[in-house]
Structure formats: structure tokens, C-alpha cells
Amino acid sequence: MTIDLKKTDVVIVGLGAVGGVAALPLARAGIEVVGLEAGSWLTPRDFAPDELRNNFRGWPQAAQKANSEIPTHRPNASAPYSPRLPIHPMMNAVGGTSLHYWAQSWRLNPWDFKVVSETTRRYGVSRVPKGSTVEDWPFGLEEIEPYYDKVEHEVGVSGQAGNIGGAIDPRGNIFEGPRKRGYPMPPLRGTEFTDRMAGAARKLGWHAFPGPAAINSTTYDERPSCQYHGFCNRGGCHVSAKNSTAVSTIPKAMETKRLQVVTQAVATSVTYDDRGGRVTGVVYVRGGQEYFQPAEVVLLASYTYENVRLLLLSKSKAFPSGLSNNAGQVGRHYFSHHTGNPVTALFPFDLNNWYGLPAQGVAVDNWADDNFDHSALDFIGGGNLWVYSDRRPIAAANMSTFGKAPSWGGAWKSFIKTNADRFNVAYLQKTTLPYEDNYLDLDPVAKDPMGFPVIRITADHKDNEKRMGAFIQDKMAQWFMAGGAIAVEKGPTGTMGPSTHAYGGTRMGDNRETNVVNRFGFSHEVPNLGIVGASVMGTSGAHNPTLTAQALAWRTTEHLAANWNAIAKG
Amino acid sequence: MASPTDDNAPRDVSRRALFKQVGAASAAAIAGAPLASEAAMAQERAAQGQPVAAPQLEALESLTATEADTLEAIVARLIPSDENGPGAKEARAAHYIDRALTGPLRSSREAYAAGLAAIDVYAQSTKGTAFARLGTADQDAVLTDMEKNVATGFFPNAAAFFNLVRAHAVQGTFCDPYYGGNANFVGWDLISYPGLRMTVGEDEQRMKAPKAVRQSAYDEAMFTMKGGTHDHRP
Numbered sequence: 001m002t003i004d005l006k007k008t009d010v011v012i013v014g015l016g017a018v019g020g021v022a023a024l025p026l027a028r029a030g031i032e033v034v035g036l037e038a039g040s041w042l043t044p045r046d047f048a049p050d051e052l053r054n055n056f057r058g059w060p061q062a063a064q065k066a067n068s069e070i071p072t073h074r075p076n077a078s079a080p081y082s083p084r085l086p087i088h089p090m091m092n093a094v095g096g097t098s099l100h101y102w103a104q105s106w107r108l109n110p111w112d113f114k115v116v117s118e119t120t121r122r123y124g125v126s127r128v129p130k131g132s133t134v135e136d137w138p139f140g141l142e143e144i145e146p147y148y149d150k151v152e153h154e155v156g157v158s159g160q161a162g163n164i165g166g167a168i169d170p171r172g173n174i175f176e177g178p179r180k181r182g183y184p185m186p187p188l189r190g191t192e193f194t195d196r197m198a199g200a201a202r203k204l205g206w207h208a209f210p211g212p213a214a215i216n217s218t219t220y221d222e223r224p225s226c227q228y229h230g231f232c233n234r235g236g237c238h239v240s241a242k243n244s245t246a247v248s249t250i251p252k253a254m255e256t257k258r259l260q261v262v263t264q265a266v267a268t269s270v271t272y273d274d275r276g277g278r279v280t281g282v283v284y285v286r287g288g289q290e291y292f293q294p295a296e297v298v299l300l301a302s303y304t305y306e307n308v309r310l311l312l313l314s315k316s317k318a319f320p321s322g323l324s325n326n327a328g329q330v331g332r333h334y335f336s337h338h339t340g341n342p343v344t345a346l347f348p349f350d351l352n353n354w355y356g357l358p359a360q361g362v363a364v365d366n367w368a369d370d371n372f373d374h375s376a377l378d379f380i381g382g383g384n385l386w387v388y389s390d391r392r393p394i395a396a397a398n399m400s401t402f403g404k405a406p407s408w409g410g411a412w413k414s415f416i417k418t419n420a421d422r423f424n425v426a427y428l429q430k431t432t433l434p435y436e437d438n439y440l441d442l443d444p445v446a447k448d449p450m451g452f453p454v455i456r457i458t459a460d461h462k463d464n465e466k467r468m469g470a471f472i473q474d475k476m477a478q479w480f481m482a483g484g485a486i487a488v489e490k491g492p493t494g495t496m497g498p499s500t501h502a503y504g505g506t507r508m509g510d511n512r513e514t515n516v517v518n519r520f521g522f523s524h525e526v527p528n529l530g531i532v533g534a535s536v537m538g539t540s541g542a543h544n545p546t547l548t549a550q551a552l553a554w555r556t557t558e559h560l561a562a563n564w565n566a567i568a569k570g
Numbered sequence: 571m572a573s574p575t576d577d578n579a580p581r582d583v584s585r586r587a588l589f590k591q592v593g594a595a596s597a598a599a600i601a602g603a604p605l606a607s608e609a610a611m612a613q614e615r616a617a618q619g620q621p622v623a624a625p626q627l628e629a630l631e632s633l634t635a636t637e638a639d640t641l642e643a644i645v646a647r648l649i650p651s652d653e654n655g656p657g658a659k660e661a662r663a664a665h666y667i668d669r670a671l672t673g674p675l676r677s678s679r680e681a682y683a684a685g686l687a688a689i690d691v692y693a694q695s696t697k698g699t700a701f702a703r704l705g706t707a708d709q710d711a712v713l714t715d716m717e718k719n720v721a722t723g724f725f726p727n728a729a730a731f732f733n734l735v736r737a738h739a740v741q742g743t744f745c746d747p748y749y750g751g752n753a754n755f756v757g758w759d760l761i762s763y764p765g766l767r768m769t770v771g772e773d774e775q776r777m778k779a780p781k782a783v784r785q786s787a788y789d790e791a792m793f794t795m796k797g798g799t800h801d802h803r804p
Binding site for chain 2 (some may be wrong): 045046047048049050051052054055057066090189191192193194227228229230238252350351354355356389394396397398407408409410412413414421459468
């Protein structure tokens with residue numbers, strides 16, 4: 001028997017990086033919110049500096065809901081399936097993956113919003129890759145800038161501004177679009193190694209700067225600054241200096257008494273009323289019992305895969321192929337960030353990368369987005385070059401031997417004894433476009449323990465991404481060599497299996513034939529259904545998605561609060 | 571006195587703490603395994619106020635005795651003891667694997683049963699005796715055949731089992747010692763890891779690593795079962 005609960009104004013599915021932000025403008029506007037979260041509350045005690053547990057055993061997500069619904073992957077519709085990942089890249093908890101992510105909190109570049117029109121203007125329409133379904137966003141950077149600003153201040157982001165109101169500050173990213181004001185905190189400190197690499201970039205004539213992070217560089221919101229202890233990568237923060245939504249926006253929303261957090265709640269469908277033409281609430285399972293949470297407005301704030309899955313699983317007479325999917329766009333325009341083609345460098349001296357965190361690094365954006373002339377190149381877009389301080393013992397012992405030693409035995413042992421602290425792996429995020437034949441749907445075979453099909457990813461890198469990957473790899477190798485490396489190793493392009501940077505599937509745009517949600521994040525087909533998260537993003541840029549997804553969520557919910565009667569009461 | 575069947579016995583207490591609490595001989599008796607002479611010597615040292623190393627309380631939790639001997643011999647060749655210092659044997663990597671096979675690595679238990687049996691069959695047929703009894707050159711030859719995937723009798727193949735054991739041997743040599751490997755921090759010493767510091771200053775991130783500190787994450791009380799209240803829930 002399903003238990004019917006008292007109706008609320010808004011039910012949010014998922015209280016992670018994005019749902020945890022979405023709740024705050026609503027609660028502050030006097031709107032009653034129920035937040036359904038599949039995970040639990042975690043506390044600083046849960047975040048031990050333990051490489052084996054965090055990085056090899058995948059704690060805490062190993063025992064969680066996400067891990068029972070790991071998407072399957074195949075490169076294309078006629079290719080065999082890839083081996084299934086043993087651990088889901090994302091986790092369930094209040095705060096979600098913002099608890100253990102790298103916390104790099106970048107704004108997108110102005111070009112990322114206008115890939116089609118700017119490429120056409122500068123190089124001609126033929127340079128938009130064949131088969132890509134990329135569209136301009138329905139607005140430019142200037143529309144989302146106030147929301148970037150709000151999130152940077154409410155969540156807490158450290159960084160160095162590079163462009164305040166058009167005034168370029170060379171200490172920051174000179175390629176960023178204009179911002180109203182600087183970051184609320186100065187950037188995380190550099191290390192001697194990242195300073196050395198910054199100097200090497202300048203010698204090449206490139207612009208080096210510290211990246212932005214949702215990590216305290218000073219005391220902020222009564223929480224301490226980063227301790228740089230080295231276990232931030234897939235580990236939570238033991239002093240709450242990482243600004244997950246669990247310690248920032250969710251507690252602020254709870255202070256209003258208008259956010260009710262329901263943990264261990266596994267949403268299974270969104271209900272739709274054929275007569276009213278509106279969604280009526282969310283069905284979820286908690287402790288083996290099924291509940292129905294009625295609401296005036298439903299906001300999906302799960303990760304990309306789960307947003308899409310919930311829509312496809314929520315079938316009704318009016319939506320036989322899934323909620324809000326009568327135009328057949330749910331699951332389309334899917335892509336995951338191209339972070340393949342890694343570059344690993346070997347240095348002839350110790351780097352002391354043992355401490356720090358992935359967000360403590362130095363960036364070069366000269367080869368990102370459209371910051372350089374592509375006239376004579378065979379691709380569009382580019383990559384962010386990122387060098388950082390992060391190393392733990394097991395990973396260090398597993399380092400590449402650069403063809404200089406076998407993989408075991410005395411000679412191997414001798415090699416790692418000398419070199420375990422002499423290598424560095426750059427993080428290279430690159431523009432990735434959506435394509436006609438890259439998509440998400442329901443797997444016809446694999447199911448979760450409740451019997452619901454999991455998401456199937458059908459996606460592979462295309463020529464534009466491969467060419468860009470090789471180009472960026474060369475730039476990174478050049479930078480490492482300028483920094484004193486004696487060898488570099490270039491890794492493969494990689495596949496497009498389950499990713500921490502998964503975009504699209506419920507894309508945002510004005511054209512209802514090619515997009516699931518409108519420019520404010522509400523369904524074109526169901527007026528009181530909102531969707532937030534990177535699943536609404538149509539381009540990736542060359543930087544991490546979280547801040548953009550959070551800014552869009554703030555914008556969606558602020559729009560909802562300002563237009564409550566029109567959206568909620570229809 | 572606490573005993574294994576006593577419901578009030580502290581279950582999460584570290585061996586070191588247990589040792590301090592009840593003394594060497596009693597701790598040994600609780601674990602029930604070590605040689606009487608070791609226990610007696612430890613008790614004598616403790617009575618004289620000398621530092622006493624934690625006893626090697628190492629029941630086989632998953633592997634059979636024969637499997638353990640074979641595995642011990644394999645990891646000792648993968649990461650040997652040599653002029654560069656102790657290796658996987660001293661780190662107790664096989665002990666780490668044995669414990670983990672009852673829990674986080676349990677999905678690999680069948681692979682170990684089959685693989686450790688297969689390596690003995692292969693060693694017998696190519697070198698005339700069980701792997702653990704071979705000389706180191708012959709052991710290395712067998713492991714090389716596995717790595718190159720030319721050794722027969724393995725399912726799905728020899729290289730898969732080789733890679734599995736290698737990955738786990740590295741974990742057991744370089745993991746937090748809480749998990750039963752990296753004994754006496756020999757793995758961390760090998761690669762000059764400066765150790766766990768809960769707060770790292772700017773000077774400690776200069777390109778010369780600071781002086782090594784040696785502790786487990788779980789020497790920090792806040793991360794143990796008895797960590798007290800650090801609940802930041804609103």
C-alpha cells in the first residue's frame with residue numbers, strides 16, 4: 001500500500017550539488033520544499049584520509065543506490081558493450097557528489113554559449129562538425145552572470161578574477177567573460193611546483209593563473225580554510241572547508257524551516273494527471289515502503305543519468321514513451337566531457353606533490369574554447385590545461401614506468417623508489433559536442449534491484465574531439481618540458497562510458513522540437529515540471545560543469561518563485 | 571577480562587591499544603594464536619618496561635594454508651626484499667589480501683582459489699615442484715610466463731590473474747597499515763612518502779618533502795568508532 005503524504009509546494013528529487021542549491025532560493029521565497037535524497041547525512045567523521053577506502057574501494061558510494069544502477073555503455077548501436085564499471089562515478093548523500101568532488105568551480109567562457117553562431121561568424125558554417133546537434137544556448141553569459149555571482153558567494157568559491165566589468169586583471173583568467181565583482185575569497189595558495197609550472201608557462205608566452213574552487217582559502221561562513229592534507233580527491237573534507245551543499249546551501253535552506261530533508265528516499269516515478277495536464281508529485285521508496293509525495297511543482301535534480309531515467313520510467317497515457325518525451329528528445333544531445341588524452345610527465349627531481357588537492361593548481365586557457373585562431377586547424381573548441389598537486393602512496397606506486405623499467409620485481413622497485421614523487425599527470429578538459437548518434441536510453445537487459453532498467457549510454461568520441469585531444473596533448477607536453485620534465489607520456493583518447501561530467505539528455509532551448517526544457521528549465525510539454533543539473537546543458541566548454549549547473553538551478557528556482565502562480569497553479 | 575565472546579568487549583580498538591590495555595600475554599591469549607615463547611618474551615620485555623612490538627596476530631581469515639604459502643611466495647617476488655629495503659613480504663601484503671578476501675575483495679576469492687591452484691600445477695609441470703618451493707629464478711620465470719600470458723591452465727587467462735595479484739600486492743604494500751599491510755610503514759618508507767599530516771603548511775609544500783611522520787588515519791580518534799561527536803548536521 002502506498003502511503004499518501006501531505007502536499008507540499010515543491011518536491012525536489014536529489015539533494016546533491018544542484019538540488020542542494022535549488023532548495024535555497026525557494027525556501028527563502030517562502031515556498032515549502034520537500035527534498036528527497038537517496039543517500040544519508042555524512043559528517044566530518046566519515047572523511048578519513050584513507051586512500052584505499054576512498055580511491056580504490058569507492059567508499060562511500062560502494063554500498064549506495066547509485067552503485068546498483070551503473071549505466072551500461074557501448075560506443076555505437078552495433079558495437080559490443082564495454083565492461084561495466086564496478087563503481088558508479090557519483091555518490092548518494094545529502095550534498096551528493098559535491099562532498100567528494102574536486103570542487104573546481106569554473107564559469108563557462110562566453111564562446112561556449114554561442115558555439116554555432118560564433119563558429120559560423122569567424123570560420124564559416126562548414127566548420128560546425130558534421131553530425132553534431134549543437135545549438136547556441138537560448139542566452140549568453142550575461143544572462144547567467146548574476147547567478148554565477150550568487151552561487152559563488154552563497155556556496156563559497158575562492159579564486160582570482162580576471163575580468164571585472166571589462167577591466168582585465170592579469171592575475172586571473174584574462175579569457176573569462178566580464179563579471180560584476182571578484183570572488184568572495186582569494187585563490188587557494190600555490191605550491192613551489194605549481195609556481196614553477198606557472199613560470200614555465202610565462203616563458204612560453206602563455207597566461208598562467210590559479211583556478212577557482214568551492215573550497216575555503218580563508219575562514220568563510222564560519223567554516224575553516226583548507227588544510228591541504230592531500231585526501232580531497234574522492235574524499236570528503238574532515239574540517240568542512242570544501243563547500244559541498246551539505247555544509248553550505250542546504251543548512252541555509254533548513255534554517256528557514258521550509259526545507260524538509262527526507263533521506264534514504266529512492267524516487268521511482270513522477271506522476272502525471274492526464275486531465276489536468278500537469279505532474280502531481282513523486283513516488284518514492286523508503287525502507288521498503290512506497291510513498292507518494294504530492295506537490296504543486298516537481299523539480300528533478302538528480303544526476304544526468306537519473307534525471308533521464310526517471311523521465312523515461314514515468315510513462316502515462318499522455319506520455320507513452322516517458323514523461324516530457326513526446327518530441328522524442330529525452331536522452332538526446334548527450335555527451336560526457338572529453339578528459340581523455342592525458343599527459344604524464346617525468347621530472348629529474350622530487351616535486352613533493354604528496355600534499356595539496358586537485359583544485360590547488362595552475363591553469364592555462366590560451367588553448368581553450370575559441371581563445372586562439374582555428375582558421376588553419378581541423379577542429380573547433382579547445383582545452384583547459386591544469387597542473388596540480390595531488391599524490392597518494394598506492395597511486396604513486398602504480399605510476400607509469402615510462403618504458404624505463406619492468407612492471408614488477410627488483411628493477412621496478414628501484415624505479416619507483418627513485419621516481420614515485422617525480423611524475424605529474426595533467427588534467428585536460430576539452431570542448432565536447434553533442435552528436436546525432438550519441439544518446440541515452442533504457443538498457444533492454446540490465447536492471448536495478450527493484451527491477452527498473454538502468455541507463456544505457458551509446459556514445460563515442462568523434463573526429464573533432466579526437467583532433468582537439470591530440471592538439472591539446474601537444475600543448476601540455478610542451479608545457480611540461482618547459483617546466484623541466486625529461487619525458488612525457490601521452491595517453492589514449494579513452495571511451496565515453498559513465499562519467500562525472502555527463503551533459504545533456506534534457507537539453508535547454510527555445511525550440512521545443514529539439515529541447516526538453518525551455519530557457520528557464522521548465523519542460524516544454526509539462527508546465528510544472530522543472531529540471532536542473534548538467535542534463536540541461538547543451539555545451540560543455542573546457543571547464544568543470546558544477547558551477548554552471550548550480551547557477552542555472554538558482555536561475556530556475558528564482559524564476560519559479562517570481563512566477564509562482566503561473567507555474568504552480570497554471 | 572575481555573574475551574572474544576564477551577559482548578562488552580571493545581571491537582574497534584586497535585591492536586596497539588588493546589596491547590596497552592591488557593598487556594602482551596593477555597592480548598596474545600585473546601587472539602589465541604602466537605607461539606608461547608613469543609608471548610612469554612613479550613611479557614618479559616613489557617615487565618622490564620621495554621618497548622614491545624605488536625605481535626603478529628595473523629590468523630588465516632580466508633586463504634588455506636597452502637594458498638597462503640603460494641601467495642606469500644608470489645608477492646615476495648613481485649616486490650622483493652633487496653638492497654632497496656624490505657618488500658611485500660615484510661609489508662605483509664599477503665596478510666592484507668587474506669583479510670580483504672573476506673570482505674571488500676570477496677568477489678575475487680574464487681579467482682584466487684583457481685589461480686593459486688593453477689600456478690602450482692603450472693610450476694609442477696614446467697619446473698618440477700610447487701611454486702613456493704622453487705628457487706627465485708624459477709619463480710620469476712613462472713611469473714614472467716603469467717605476465718606474458720603464455721602460462722597455461724588459468725581461467726580466464728594467466729595475465730588476468732597476474733594483474734589481479736599485482737594490483738592487490740601493491741595495495742597491501744602501500745595502503746594504510748590499518749588494513750593489515752604496509753606493516754611498520756615499509757611501503758611508505760620505500761617511496762619516501764612523508765606521511766599523513768592533518769594540516770599541511772606552505773613550507774611543507776615546497777619541493778623538498780618534509781620529514782616523514784608515521785601514523786595511520788585511524789590513529790586520529792575522530793575517524794574511529796569512538797570518535798566522539800563531530801556531527802555538523804544542521
